[in-house]
Each structure stands twice: as C-alpha cells, then as structure tokens.
Amino acid sequence: MLNPEDLGKLARALDMTREEELACDECFEELDRFVEMELAGLDAAAAMPLVQDHLEKCGDCREEHQALLNALRTEQGWTPVRLIWARLRRFFRADRGPD
Amino acid sequence: MKKRTNEQWLAELRGRERDRATEDLRAVLVRGLKVTFAGRVRGLDETAEDLAQDALIRILNNLDSFRGESRFTTWAQRVAVRVAYTELRRRRWRDVSLQEVIERHEGSGRGLGALTDRASSPERETERKMMVETLQRFIAEELTERQREAMVAVMYEGMPLEEAARRIDTNRNALYKLLHDARKKLKKRIEAEGLSSGEVLEAIGEG
Numbered sequence: 001m002l003n004p005e006d007l008g009k010l011a012r013a014l015d016m017t018r019e020e021e022l023a024c025d026e027c028f029e030e031l032d033r034f035v036e037m038e039l040a041g042l043d044a045a046a047a048m049p050l051v052q053d054h055l056e057k058c059g060d061c062r063e064e065h066q067a068l069l070n071a072l073r074t075e076q077g078w079t080p081v082r083l084i085w086a087r088l089r090r091f092f093r094a095d096r097g098p099d
Numbered sequence: 100m101k102k103r104t105n106e107q108w109l110a111e112l113r114g115r116e117r118d119r120a121t122e123d124l125r126a127v128l129v130r131g132l133k134v135t136f137a138g139r140v141r142g143l144d145e146t147a148e149d150l151a152q153d154a155l156i157r158i159l160n161n162l163d164s165f166r167g168e169s170r171f172t173t174w175a176q177r178v179a180v181r182v183a184y185t186e187l188r189r190r191r192w193r194d195v196s197l198q199e200v201i202e203r204h205e206g207s208g209r210g211l212g213a214l215t216d217r218a219s220s221p222e223r224e225t226e227r228k229m230m231v232e233t234l235q236r237f238i239a240e241e242l243t244e245r246q247r248e249a250m251v252a253v254m255y256e257g258m259p260l261e262e263a264a265r266r267i268d269t270n271r272n273a274l275y276k277l278l279h280d281a282r283k284k285l286k287k288r289i290e291a292e293g294l295s296s297g298e299v300l301e302a303i304g305e306g
Contacts, residue, residue: 002231002234002235003207004303005255006254006255007230007231007234007303008303009254009255010234010250010254010285011296011299011300011303012300013254013282014282014285014286014289014296014299015296015297015299015300017279017282017283017286017296019283021279023272023275023276023279024260024271024272024275025272028177028181031177032168032169032170032173032174032177033168033169035169035173035177036169036170036173058260058275059253059257059259059260060184060188060259060260060261060271063184064177064180064181064184067135067180067183067184068131068173068176068177068180070134070135071130071131071132071134071135071176071180072131072173072176074130074131074134075127075130075131075172
C-alpha cells in the first residue's frame with residue numbers, strides 16, 4: 001500500500017513529529033499576532049515556534065496563513081513584486097514540511 | 100473609510116454607529132477576499148461578497164472573544180479567511196467520498212514494485228523493501244482503522260483536514276490530534292525497535 005512517494009511523506013512527517021504540537025484551533029488563535037509580527041519585519045517563527053511548527057505540518061492552516069498574509073500586505077500597499085519577493089524569501093528560508 | 104482604533108471599532112460595531120462600521124468592515128473583508136481568490140474562483144465579486152457576509156455574521160457574534168492582541172481588522176480578516184477556505188474546500192471536494200479517495204490510493208498500482216525504479220543497487224533495494232515492510236507492519240499493529248484511513252486521505256492523497264474530518268463526523272482540530280497521535284505512536288514504535296526516523300529516511304534514500 002505504501003508507494004515511494006507515500007513512504008517519503010510518512011518518513012519526513014515522522015522525523016518532524018514532536019511530543020508537543022499545537023492543533024489547528026490553538027494555531028488559529030495565535031495567527032493574527034503571528035502575521036502582524038511578520039508584517040512588522042520581526043522573526044515570528046522564532047518568537048512563536050509552535051505556531052511555525054504547526055504551519056509547516058498542516059496544509060489547511062498554511063493555506064489560510066498565506067492568504068491572510070497576502071490580504072494584509074495588499075491592504076498595506078505592498079506591490080505584486082514585493083509580494084513575490086516575500087514569498088520567495090519565505091520559501092527558501094523554511095525547511096519544507098510534508099504537504 | 101475612516102481610521103479606527105480597536106476600541107473605536109468595538110464601540111461603533113456595538114453602538115449607534117453600527118451600520119456604518121459594519122459596512123466599513125464588510126468593505127475591508129471583501130477587499131481581502133478578492134486578493135485571496137483573484138483568478139481562482141468564478142464570479143469573484145459575488146463570491147467575495149457572499150463569503151464576507153458569512154464572515155461578518157460570525158465576527159459580529161463573536162466580538163467578545165476579541166482579546167485586543169492584534170489590530171481588530173487583522174483579527175476579523177483571519178476569521179474571513181477561515182470562513183472562505185472552509186466554503187471553498189467544501190465546494191471543491193463536494194463530490195468526493197472518503198471511500199473513493201482510499202480506494203483510489205489502494206488501486207493506484209504504485210505498490211512495492213515501483214520501488215525498483217528508484218533503487219540504485221540490489222542491496223539498496225532490499226534495504227528499502229525491508230523498511231517498507233517494517234513500516235507497514237507498524238502501521239497495521241499500532242494504528243486504528245480511523246487513523247490509517249485519515250493518514251491515507253490527508254497525508255498521501257492531499258485531502259484537506261477539514262474535508263476528511265467532515266466525512267468521519269469529527270472536526271479539523273480533533274483530526275489533527277488524531278493524526279498527531281498516530282505519528283507519535285509510529286515514531287515511538289520505530290524507536291522501540293532500535294531505529295530512528297532519521298534512519299528510516301536514510302534507508303529510503305531521502306536522508
């Protein structure tokens with residue numbers, strides 16, 4: 001039942017598994033503070049590591065986090081080019097988790 | 100639109116200026132949702148208005164839960180994004196049953212044989228096959244059927260947690276915990292057998 005692709009996903013997920021992890025509701029509760037730190041140019045991932053950890057593991061929350069960040073950046077007048085650079089920086093900085 | 104502090108937003112949404120504040124908030128939500136879904140949904144204007152309305156109702160019913168730890172509009176947009184994604188995922192996965200996803204995965208024909216393609220040497224291939232068999236045994240012995248099915252749907256087939264949860268009569272938060280428990284159990288079993296997750300990655304050529 002496990003194909004190579006599944007096996008890779010499973011092994012990476014197990015390697016990233018921690019005893020303590022936030023679940024989606026706890027992450028959601030912290031998300032507004034987290035994105036405001038990011039918008040202020042602060043290291044939100046370092047300040048709120050459990051939120052960062054959850055975002056790396058949970059596709060649903062990651063999608064919503066990205067959408068919120070983009071909406072707020074646009075509201076603040078970020079241009080598309082700045083948005084793309086921000087996304088690229090984020091992509092290269094993070095160790096990508098399982099989808 | 101006039102600028103408001105958090106206190107002004109709350110006071111106006113609860114007071115005599117409610118209509119104007121509500122309209123301003125609606126406009127903020129619609130703008131944010133249009134950014135999020137531009138090019139991704141048909142009828143963007145109408146969809147954004149509908150989703151903003153649903154979010155607005157939820158926000159106004161939950162003003163007491165705003166703790167003032169962020170800007171009020173950030174807090175509100177966070178709710179809108181969640182409401183919007185919940186609805187869009189529901190639409191996208193509407194016609195797909197959990198059983199279908201699991202059967203598709205089982206019938207995908209990419210079983211153990213497919214490993215041969217990526218093996219660099221016979222020894223490597225043997226090691227990898229043994230690791231697959233070991234992990235499959237651990238999965239069978241350690242996880243409940245519910246955990247196994249959720250793992251297939253979410254981890255391997257990419258079904259959103261929220262949609263998988265709906266199909267097994269639970270919610271997204273509880274399903275995350277169920278999968279977290281499953282991962283912890285498997286990790287502990289691997290360690291109890293004298294292995295580490297790093298060694299598993301190594302054996303399958305991902306380390």
